[in-house]
Amino acid sequence: MDYPGNLFVVAAPSGAGKSSLVKALMELDSRIQPAVSHTTRPPRGQEKHGREYFFLSSEEFDGMVLRDSFLEWAYVHGHRYGTSRQTIEERIAHGADVILEIDFQGALNIKRIFANAVLIFILPPSWEELRSRLQRRGEDSPEVIQLRLENAATEMAQAWEFDFVIINELFERAVFDLKTIVHAQRLKFSAQRRTQAEIFKALHIP
DSSP states (O other): OOOSSOEEEEEOOTTSOHHHHHHHHHHHOTTEEEOOEEESSOOOTTOOBTTTEEEOOHHHHHHHHHTTOEEEEEEETTEEEEEEHHHHHHHHHTTOEEEEEOOHHHHHHHHHHOTTOEEEEEEOSOHHHHHHHHHHHOOSOHHHHHHHHHHHHHHHTTGGGSSEEEEOSSHHHHHHHHHHHHHHHHTSHHHHHHHTHHHHHHTTOO
């Protein structure tokens, strides 16, 4: 189905800067709405239920799976993450531009359901920088950091399946690249025909 809104799906290995880039984009572009995922992992730092994630118990998550409430869900670093299909569909059906931070498995699953979804993969500039960023966060033990680096190899090997790739070496440049992708998507013929229907009609453009 060709929804009036756009769905942007951003994936990256842990530590590549995905969340910071998406946050910066939303501060620059008020038309972008976040898609809040559900997860069984505990909150980190200042995270709040319903803002960064909907934090669920394993039993609550199981219930949503049984009710087929998720557009997709997956295990990531020992926890489960899921995206509510109803929430996404309602927003883009009403013309909103929605951005979703998700792992690569979920991104590819969403593309199979929403063919027009725009998939964006964030890469670090090097392995050394990725390790350094994970260490600077101060949230994980050395063992967990090593696991995240091992998982990153698998994740980055799937970058070729995405529509766009951004290398997050200089943060300001990466934010500009992300904003450019969003703007270019809005200028596509199909998008312009949806959002500027009256102009297209007046100009007799089918």
